[in-house]
Amino acid sequence: MRLLVLGGTKFLGRAAVEEALARGHEVTLFNRGQTNPELFPEAEKLRGDRDGDLSAMEGREWDAVIDPSGYVPRVVRAGAELLRRSVGHYVFVSSGSVYAEPYVPGYDETAPTVELEDPASEEVLRDYGALKAACEEVVREIFPDAHTNVRAGLIVGPHDGSGRFTYWPLRASLGGDVLAPSPPQRLTQFIDVRDLGAWMVSACERGVSGTFNATGEPMTLGSVLEACGISQPAWVDEAFLLEQGVGPWMELPLWLPAADEAFLQMTVAKAVAAGLSFRPLEETVRDTLAWARETGAELVTENQYGTAGLDPAREAELLEAWRRHSVTLAR
Numbered sequence: 001m002r003l004l005v006l007g008g009t010k011f012l013g014r015a016a017v018e019e020a021l022a023r024g025h026e027v028t029l030f031n032r033g034q035t036n037p038e039l040f041p042e043a044e045k046l047r048g049d050r051d052g053d054l055s056a057m058e059g060r061e062w063d064a065v066i067d068p069s070g071y072v073p074r075v076v077r078a079g080a081e082l083l084r085r086s087v088g089h090y091v092f093v094s095s096g097s098v099y100a101e102p103y104v105p106g107y108d109e110t111a112p113t114v115e116l117e118d119p120a121s122e123e124v125l126r127d128y129g130a131l132k133a134a135c136e137e138v139v140r141e142i143f144p145d146a147h148t149n150v151r152a153g154l155i156v157g158p159h160d161g162s163g164r165f166t167y168w169p170l171r172a173s174l175g176g177d178v179l180a181p182s183p184p185q186r187l188t189q190f191i192d193v194r195d196l197g198a199w200m201v202s203a204c205e206r207g208v209s210g211t212f213n214a215t216g217e218p219m220t221l222g223s224v225l226e227a228c229g230i231s232q233p234a235w236v237d238e239a240f241l242l243e244q245g246v247g248p249w250m251e252l253p254l255w256l257p258a259a260d261e262a263f264l265q266m267t268v269a270k271a272v273a274a275g276l277s278f279r280p281l282e283e284t285v286r287d288t289l290a291w292a293r294e295t296g297a298e299l300v301t302e303n304q305y306g307t308a309g310l311d312p313a314r315e316a317e318l319l320e321a322w323r324r325h326s327v328t329l330a331r
């Protein structure tokens, strides 16, 4: 298969490219050459900016395109229109953030999505979900019978610069008392980047068409921490953590408070029926930790989403405060 990837050198696109090359496909990367340009010497590289200079893709043909770098409908439209007659299938990386609140446990692809208040908005940080939903519409319109809109949940694993999962394997490796948000049975949900990348390549190979939730099956936080090697965390009440101003999701990763936790319970039955499969969690943990150590990834990381991870000094203070609080309650 001749596969075009719009991007392909950071995280999810990178995993898809690795998989496509391993399967013997002919891969072309289109990007600006700014992010890890040394990767994939065996792939063809076309240079350009998808916001304004698409000329390097003109007059070329591919069997499929994977688009992990589309955030703004105007930009996605320009690329999709150029590729309309020269590409057989379009895989667009969207997000579970397209769904509107309130989330209902087990929600599927028919659940309501958010809409842009201002259709001209290009404020990606503010309107991320609504912009992704609008990008999906563009792809559906231009490739009506040959598109895969991939509504990804949290993506984790090696090369994840966000720190939103890596925190736990790294924290486990440091030992000591590990603060965790109770109860242990709370559900969380994510997917190994390599499983999602592989499924997107398969979607291209098989022309899997439609809109798909694409993340892992929900798992209890207790079982995830156990797989990370944290068998007896110090479970601290969610209400206490919120009172102390601990930030869910970012400061204490994989945790969403009860009011929002249904967000982490999307059903992935449709994608699983279309071939999405999952490696064992232990493999994800092991490889993420190995990557984090190799690259010197920090427990607390600054990234485009904010700061991820609980600072160890704050964790110790919180644990002490929780113990005092529990003693007071017991009296």
Ligand SMILES: NC(=O)c1ccc[n+]([C@@H]2O[C@H](COP(=O)([O-])OP(=O)(O)OC[C@H]3O[C@@H](n4cnc5c(N)ncnc54)[C@H](OP(=O)(O)O)[C@@H]3O)[C@@H](O)[C@H]2O)c1
Pocket (backbone or CB within 6 Å): 006, 007, 008, 009, 010, 011, 012, 013, 014, 015, 030, 031, 032, 033, 034, 035, 036, 048, 049, 050, 051, 068, 069, 070, 093, 094, 095, 096, 152, 153, 154, 155, 156, 162
């Ligand atoms: N992380 C999560 O948990 C999560 C959850 C849900 C959905 N998602 C979605 O998953 C996707 C993640 O993708 P990724 O960043 O890992 O993909 P990637 O394809 O590995 O990396 C982004 C690529 O886009 C290229 N790029 C950026 N701006 C460009 C431009 N103006 N013109 C051409 N190329 C450009 C970059 O190269 P250059 O800089 O060299 O141009 C880079 O190769 C995103 O769509 C995100 O919204 C992520």
